[in-house]
Every structure is written in C-alpha cells, then in structure tokens.
Amino acid sequence: MEIPDGLCTKLTAICIKPRSLLWALDRGKDDEYATERDSITIINKVGSGQFADVYLGKIGQSVSVAVKIQNRDNVTTSAFLDEAQILKTLQHPNIIPLKGICSEREPVYILTEYMCNGRLSLFLREGSGRDLTQHQLIRIGAQIADAMAYMEKEKFVHRNLGARNILVGDQNRVKISGFGMTKATNDPDFNYRKGLKMAIKWMAPEVLLYNKYSSKADVWSFGIVLIEIFTKGKEPYDGIPSKESFEKVQRGYRIPRPDNCPTEVYDVICNCWQTNSHSRPTFDYLNTFLHDYNDS
Numbered sequence: 303m304e305i306p307d308g309l310c311t312k313l314t315a316i317c318i319k320p321r322s323l324l325w326a327l328d329r330g331k332d333d334e335y336a337t338e339r340d341s342i343t344i345i346n347k348v349g350s351g352q353f354a355d356v357y358l359g360k361i362g363q364s365v366s367v368a369v370k371i372q373n374r375d376n377v378t379t380s381a382f383l384d385e386a387q388i389l390k391t392l393q394h395p396n397i398i399p400l401k402g403i404c405s406e407r408e409p410v411y412i413l414t415e416y417m418c419n420g421r422l423s424l425f426l427r428e429g430s431g432r433d434l435t436q437h438q439l440i441r442i443g444a445q446i447a448d449a450m451a452y453m454e455k456e457k458f459v460h461r462n463l464g465a466r467n468i469l470v471g472d473q474n475r476v477k478i479s480g481f482g483m484t485k486a487t488n489d490p491d492f493n494y495r496k497g498l499k500m501a502i503k504w505m506a507p508e509v510l511l512y513n514k515y516s517s518k519a520d521v522w523s524f525g526i527v528l529i530e531i532f533t534k535g536k537e538p539y540d541g542i543p544s545k546e547s548f549e550k551v552q553r554g555y556r557i558p559r560p561d562n563c564p565t566e567v568y569d570v571i572c573n574c575w576q577t578n579s580h581s582r583p584t585f586d587y588l589n590t591f592l593h594d595y596n597d598s
C-alpha cells in the first residue's frame with residue numbers, strides 16, 4: 303500500500319472484496335443449483351423479455367419450473383448469470399425462488415418457480431385479477447412491500463420495479479422477479495445502466511436526471527405499482543407518452559387517485575412521489591402501513 307507521499311507502508315486492514323467481485327468468482331461454479339440440461343423437458347413458451355425467452359418446463363418427471371433461456375444477442379453469459387446470483391442471495395416468500403441453473407453450455411438456462419398466473423399487469427387487465435376486491439388488491443400491494451422491505455434491509459435495489467416484473471401464482475400470491483438490473487448498494491457498478499431499455503414512467507426523477515439509484519427510487523416505482531394495481535393493470539399516465547409524462551411530473555403533476563383507491567392509501571402513494579427522495583417513506587413503513595390497513 304502507498305501512503306500519499308508515495309512511500310511504501312505496511313498493510314493494516316484486510317481488503318474486503320465488493321460483493322460483485324465475489325459473485326464473479328462464484329459465477330457458474332457447481333453448487334446445489336447446478337442442473338443438467340438433459341434433465342429439463344421444455345413444455346411451452348410462456349413469455350419473453352429483453353434478455354430471455356421463458357418456457358414452462360419440468361425438471362425430471364415432476365417438478366414444474368419456469369425455464370428462462372438466455373438470448374445471446376442481447377446479454378452476455380456473465381451478465382445473465384448475475385441475475386441468478388442475486389436470486390441465490392435473496393430469499394423471501396414474495397421473491398421468485400431459484401430452482402436451478404444449467405450453465406454447462408450456452409445458451410444458459412435459469413430455472414425458477416413457475417407462477418401459473420403470469421405477470422401481474424396482464425393478470426389484472428385480462429385474467430381473473432379483474433374481479434379482485436379492494437381488500438385483495440391491497441393484500442397484493444402488501445406482499446410486494448414485504449419483499450421490498452426485505453431488500454431494503456439487505457441493501458439491494460431492484461431498479462426495475464413494475465407490475466410487469468411481478469408474477470402471480472395461485473391464491474393471489476405474488477412474487478417479485480425481473481432482477482436483471484438489481485444491484486447491491488456496495489456494488490461498484492451500482493449506477494451503471496448503459497444499454498438497458500428503461501421504463502421511464504416508473505422511474506424516480508433523480509434516476510432520470512442524475513442516474514441516482516437508491517431504495518427511495520424503488521419506493522417511487524412502488525407508488526406507480528400501487529396505481530397499476532388499483533387501475534387493474536392500466537398503463538400509468540394513461541395515454542400520455544413517456545417523455546411528456548416526465549415533463550409533467552417535473553412541473554408537479556401526479557397521477558390522480560383511482561376510483562377504488564382509499565384516500566388514506568392514496569396519500570401514502572403521493573408520499574412515495576415526493577421530489578426529495580429523503581422525504582419518501584421507507585419500505586419498512588409501507589409494509590406495516592399496508593398490512594395494518596387491511597387488518598383494520
């Protein structure tokens with residue numbers, strides 16, 4: 303180690319590797335998640351995203367899983383595997399669990415629990431989610447807040463929260479997915495987002511203006527997710543193009559209260575959209591608020 307005048311000095315403390323470096327060393331390593339590609343049966347396609355096509359499949363004869371197959375044109379193997387590394391670390395009942403990784407050759411497969419009702423936005427818009435009561439809708443919001451409070455505590459920022467990235471299983475159970483942009487706050491690439499398609503209407507102003515991510519930026523996105531829930535999957539800022547909606551937000555405009563959203567909940571949503579990120583509530587508060595609201 304060099305002291306400021308350039309002379310050598312003795313090392314006094316252990317150099318702690320940032321989590322992303324530890325992951326890089328760990329990536330692709332054989333562990334309990336390593337799964338042989340030949341043990342997977344693909345059944346049918348259930349969706350596709352920027353980085354992967356997703357299929358319903360089986361491991362062996364019985365376990366149903368979602369098989370996420372790397373799109374090699376849009377994502378490198380190491381970047382694709384980063385999402386799996388995040389899933390190994392984050393374990394919560396409302397976060398999609400990792401079931402396996404097939405990384406012996408490209409394209410890599412990431413296996414997760416299969417969520418039979420697909421993405422929340424479509425479930426609310428076109429599926430049986432159309433008939434949910436106000437109480438059930440708040441219950442869905444509370445499950446998401448629970449998972450986000452856990453991420454906040456673990457110091458992870460999702461950076462791409464939206465109803466499109468929340469999956470629905472049976473009995474209206476929801477799990478957060480779409481961790482392709484998630485970062486630990488101590489990651490040296492924390493604010494890096496080059497080459498990613500961004501969902502402007504979900505993003506906090508400080509992210510759009512200064513690339514400044516934090517749990518409080520996720521809180522802004524969560525406010526938008528609650529609006530998606532109460533409007534049964536409608537696109538936020540209905541009919542207004544992304545760029546114009548952001549200009550309106552900068553002038554102080556906020557999405558109005560949806561008809562079936564209680565005023566007390568709408569007030570909290572508006573707090574999630576405070577321009578000053580420090581004035582927004584924590585996920586810990588939002589989680590307690592939504593659970594208490596439903597129980598009262």
Ligand SMILES: Nc1ncnc2c1ncn2[C@@H]1O[C@H](COP(=O)(O)OP(=O)(O)OP(=O)(O)O)[C@@H](O)[C@H]1O
Nearest residue numbers: 348349350351352353354356368414415416417421
């Ligand atoms: N575990 C799952 N169970 C059921 N369907 C899933 C599952 N995972 C993904 N899907 C479906 O596949 C679609 C694409 O998945 P995902 O969003 O994870 O892809 P991606 O390319 O990594 O992400 P993105 O483009 O959102 O950044 C989802 O919107 C959903 O419809």
